[in-house]
Amino acid sequence: MAESIYGIEVETIDGKTESLSQYKGKVLLVVNTASKCGFTPQYEGLEALYREFRDEGLMVLGFPCDQFGHQEPGSEEEIRDFCSTRFDVSFPMHSKVEVNGDGQHPIYAHLETEARGVLGSRTIKWNFTKFLVGRSGEVLARFGSVTKPEKLRARISQALAAK
Numbered sequence: 158m159a160e161s162i163y164g165i166e167v168e169t170i171d172g173k174t175e176s177l178s179q180y181k182g183k184v185l186l187v188v189n190t191a192s193k194c195g196f197t198p199q200y201e202g203l204e205a206l207y208r209e210f211r212d213e214g215l216m217v218l219g220f221p222c223d224q225f226g227h228q229e230p231g232s233e234e235e236i237r238d239f240c241s242t243r244f245d246v247s248f249p250m251h252s253k254v255e256v257n258g259d260g261q262h263p264i265y266a267h268l269e270t271e272a273r274g275v276l277g278s279r280t281i282k283w284n285f286t287k288f289l290v291g292r293s294g295e296v297l298a299r300f301g302s303v304t305k306p307e308k309l310r311a312r313i314s315q316a317l318a319a320k
Contacts, residue, residue, distance in 0.1 A: 162185075162296075190284060196285040196303050198284050222255065222256050272298060
């Protein structure tokens with residue numbers, strides 16, 4: 158497991174490999190997403206947060222995941238088109254990942270170790286679990302699927318204000 162979130166590489170939804178080190182100094186909101194989930198309308202709130210705070214240093218990073226009820230069955234191209242046409246998503250989307258189990262992506266191994274869920278659990282329980290990461294790469298908070306993006310506004314503002 159990576160010592161820092163900045164040592165992790167991810168694949169964009171267009172198939173390019175990138176290092177998360179490019180986000181040093183930014184506040185990150187990392188979310189596992191799905192197109193056919195009851196929480197899918199949260200894309201709208203995530204995009205609104207991104208547009209509101211991106212000039213202050215917020216990056217929303219979407220990671221599609223098909224581990225919960227087969228709610229992200231599409232290809233990367235289908236996911237990208239869905240997000241673009243249905244929710245006008247402009248924040249970075251990535252290739253599908255596994256957030257739990259043997260195929261768990263390193264970003265989720267790191268996040269769940271740094272910020273436990275309810276009753277100290279590590280496992281991601283469902284789509285649209287959100288992790289807030291500070292400018293220095295520290296995981297500040299974890300929010301469950303039921304927490305709507307607009308409820309994170311104050312925490313994001315606080316993280317952005319910390320230099």
